[in-house]
Amino acid sequence: MISNYLTLSIILFSLGILGVISRRNVFTVFMSIELMLNAANLAFISFSRLHISMDGQILALMVIAVAAAEASLALAVVILLHKHKGVLDTNIFSTLKG
Amino acid sequence: MFAELLFFGLAVMAVVGAIGLILFKHPMNGAMSFVVTLISLAGLYALLSAKLMFLVQLIVYAGAIMSLIVFIIMFLNIQDRDLPDEKGRGMFLLGGAVIITPIAWFLHKIVKSLPGSTTDILGGGFGGVKEVGLLLFKNWLLPFEIVSILLLVALIGAVVLAGKREDGK
Numbered sequence: 001m002i003s004n005y006l007t008l009s010i011i012l013f014s015l016g017i018l019g020v021i022s023r024r025n026v027f028t029v030f031m032s033i034e035l036m037l038n039a040a041n042l043a044f045i046s047f048s049r050l051h052i053s054m055d056g057q058i059l060a061l062m063v064i065a066v067a068a069a070e071a072s073l074a075l076a077v078v079i080l081l082h083k084h085k086g087v088l089d090t091n092i093f094s095t096l097k098g
Numbered sequence: 099m100f101a102e103l104l105f106f107g108l109a110v111m112a113v114v115g116a117i118g119l120i121l122f123k124h125p126m127n128g129a130m131s132f133v134v135t136l137i138s139l140a141g142l143y144a145l146l147s148a149k150l151m152f153l154v155q156l157i158v159y160a161g162a163i164m165s166l167i168v169f170i171i172m173f174l175n176i177q178d179r180d181l182p183d184e185k186g187r188g189m190f191l192l193g194g195a196v197i198i199t200p201i202a203w204f205l206h207k208i209v210k211s212l213p214g215s216t217t218d219i220l221g222g223g224f225g226g227v228k229e230v231g232l233l234l235f236k237n238w239l240l241p242f243e244i245v246s247i248l249l250l251v252a253l254i255g256a257v258v259l260a261g262k263r264e265d266g267k
Contacts, residue, residue, distance in 0.1 A: 001215070001216075002212065002214065002217060003209045003214065004105065004109070005217070007206050007209055007210075010202050010205045010209065011113055011202070012116055014199075014202045015116040015117065015119075017198055018120055018195060018198065019119060021190055021194045022187050022191040023120065023184060023187065024184050024187075025123075025128075025184070027128065027167070028119065028125055028128050031128060031132050032120060034132070034163070035116055035119060035132065038135070041151075042142065045146050045151055046146060048146075049147060049148070049217060049220075050212070050215050052224065054230055055233070055237075055238075057151050057225055058233060058234050058238050061230075062245055064154060064158055065245045067159070068162070068163055068252075069248050071167065072253070072255075072256045073252050073256055073259070075167065075260075076255070076259040076260035077259060078170065078174075079173075079174070082174050087180070088125075088176065
């Protein structure tokens with residue numbers, strides 16, 4: 001049944017939100033965001049199977065490309081943060097306020 | 099029957115990997131746990147007859163993006179003392195779960211009301227490289243080009259951000 005796949009997608013998305021709000025380690029927060037993107041991909045592909053049309057799979061492909069771009073930029077920011085402050089705490093990003 | 103068993107096995111593996119990601123203290127353990135989730139998701143894509151997405155998930159996501167993340171985690175050489183102390187973690191986790199569970203339950207009810215469809219493996223090239231490629235370059239050409247520009251911007255941005263070298267070093 002397609003609804004089992006969509007339920008799994010909801011569970012994974014909720015776990016991603018929980019990871020973002022409960023953790024302060026910048027890597028874990030980043031990977032939780034990736035988890036939410038993957039849950040969205042699973043929903044896209046489930047609906048693509050439900051309607052027997054491949055447009056959902058192409059949207060999932062686009063999401064993967066955006067995730068790759070996001071990974072490269074986010075990791076560059078993390079390296080800068082570690083070089084200047086020496087910590088991996090998301091609270092340190094509050095210094096970005098003007 | 100066999101496909102349903104496979105689905106439940108892969109789903110349990112995906113959820114366990116995600117729970118490990120948000121509970122492990124060290125990001126390296128979290129990353130390894132997240133790889134389990136990604137590989138199970140690739141299996142689920144194969145069960146949904148998305149053959150190209152199965153390949154892309156394994157090669158690009160579990161291969162390239164995760165190896166980049168693991169490389170950076172090892173590059174920074176994170177010790178236990180570098181990690182932020184997360185004292186209120188359990189409280190935030192509990193509070194977040196209390197808020198999110200009703201929303202997820204509501205969404206689950208919506209999903210249950212969808213017209214059920216069997217998930218047999220479709221033949222006839224559904225989700226294959228040729229079919230998805232033809233659709234991508236016919237109907238989705240402009241979004242594809244925009245994504246290529248986005249990747250170029252990310253490339254330049256990463257070089258500008260991380261490639262800076264301070265004077266005197």
